[in-house]
Amino acid sequence: MNEKIGLFYGSDTGNTEAAALRIVEILGHENVDLYDIYDTKPEQFHSYRFIIIGLSTWHDGELQSDWDSFFDDLKEIDFTGKTVALFGLGDQVVYSHYFIDGVGIIGQQIYENGGNIVGVWSTEGYGFDDSKAEFKKGWFLGLALDEDNESHLTEERIINWLDQVMQEFNDVNTEKELKN
Numbered sequence: 293m294n295e296k297i298g299l300f301y302g303s304d305t306g307n308t309e310a311a312a313l314r315i316v317e318i319l320g321h322e323n324v325d326l327y328d329i330y331d332t333k334p335e336q337f338h339s340y341r342f343i344i345i346g347l348s349t350w351h352d353g354e355l356q357s358d359w360d361s362f363f364d365d366l367k368e369i370d371f372t373g374k375t376v377a378l379f380g381l382g383d384q385v386v387y388s389h390y391f392i393d394g395v396g397i398i399g400q401q402i403y404e405n406g407g408n409i410v411g412v413w414s415t416e417g418y419g420f421d422d423s424k425a426e427f428k429k430g431w432f433l434g435l436a437l438d439e440d441n442e443s444h445l446t447e448e449r450i451i452n453w454l455d456q457v458m459q460e461f462n463d464v465n466t467e468k469e470l471k472n
């Protein structure tokens with residue numbers, strides 16, 4: 293890819309931030325601009341066609357606090373022509389009925405605002421009761437990471453997911469080039 297990816301994340305206790313930093317490391321610092329949604333302006337989304345979004349879920353299915361504050365701004369962002377991949381941090385044991393709900397909430401809004409979503413992820417191997425991120429049976433709208441119970445799987449999950457996402461970003465690019 294010859295254009296930069298915008299990675300926007302929000303994190304309360306640092307788990308999503310650590311995953312975001314790892315993603316930047318894997319993709320290469322020169323290929324990704326990193327934004328903490330805490331001090332991001334909506335205009336900063338405008339220049340990216342390829343976007344990665346990371347967030348955790350809190351308090352029985354609520355958005356991470358900074359994403360919650362940003363949500364009204366998000367509703368106004370036009371995602372037409374943008375391709376977005378999401379990853380979410382959650383706890384599938386204690387919050388089994390709300391596992392990574394935030395991915396579902398943000399993803400749905402991006403979809404409504406015209407965004408193309410890639411990076412959907414199988415629910416196989418996870419143990420949870422319910423999730424707003426499970427947009428169709430057996431599929432999350434993005435990568436699910438569980439640092440509370442399965443931190444040993446995080447590295448492998450991130451690497452496999454990024455392989456898939458970069459392939460999908462490149463496919464979008466090729467399709468656009470073929471059209472031109």
Ligand SMILES: Cc1cc2nc3c(=O)[nH]c(=O)nc-3n(C[C@H](O)[C@H](O)[C@H](O)COP(=O)(O)O)c2cc1C
Pocket residue numbers: 302303304305306307308309347348349350351352353354356381382383384387390391392393439440
């Ligand atoms: C009070 C509290 C509420 C939580 N609520 C949820 C929840 O509803 N769904 C979920 O999947 N995880 C929930 N979690 C787990 C966090 O999302 C998880 O620990 C995550 O790794 C935190 O990421 P962060 O440090 O980036 O904010 C909760 C954790 C705490 C302490």
